[in-house]
Amino acid sequence: MSAYDAVLPAPMCRLGARFTGDALTRLDFLPSDAAPSSRIDSRARQLNVELDAYWQDPGHVFDLLYVPLGTPFQLRVWHTLMGIPPGRPTTYGGLAAQLGTAARAVGQACGANPLPILIPCHRVVAARGLGGFMHADAGMPLDVKISLLAHERCAD
Structure with a gap:
């Protein structure tokens, strides 16, 4: 099993995404040669759409459930x-x-x-x-x- 629920393309690298339930809980920068996911579920599709909007407009406000875990x-x-x-x-x-x-x-x-x-x-x-x-x-x-x-x- 992969460490990520999805590996998505980004202009400068790949992004490894982890979800807990419906919430995005981790996004890691990966080397450009990391293989992107061939199949992604609806959570990763929504993240991909949101990231594409950010790549088009850095002022984009993300509209997806995400939960940062920290102190x-x-x-x-x-x-x-x-x-x-x-x-x-x-x-x-x-x-x-x-x-x-x-x-x-x-x-x-x-x-x-x-x-x-x-x-x-x-x-x-x-x-x-x-x-x-x-x-x-x-x-x-x-x-x-x-x-x-x-x-x-x-x-x-």
Whole structure:
């Protein structure tokens, strides 16, 4: 059995989706050579439609059931991330000041985000430069962040 209920294409990679019941609970960035699912169920079809709408318009508001699983602090950070508009990234420090916490704690919560794109952790950057993404500061994760920011017209 696959680790994912569906593997969907994306412009810069593949996306592995996991559902619990009808709710999307995880979305992982996978290498571009990961085989997309040949058959997808109605949940994955709806996710694919929503993602296609986002690829067309980065301001698209996702209309599907998704449930991020995390600590109360992580959920607080993730909820705040959802208020960051496309094309207007903020810094870890700015978000930390808004939440009354430390930038490093915000970074850890961003890195633990189980639903990137839907919860736009890529819109949080370092005071100088891009910062990290998915607990990495180089390689595929940072390439994905750069691609998402470019899609939203924010890349340096």
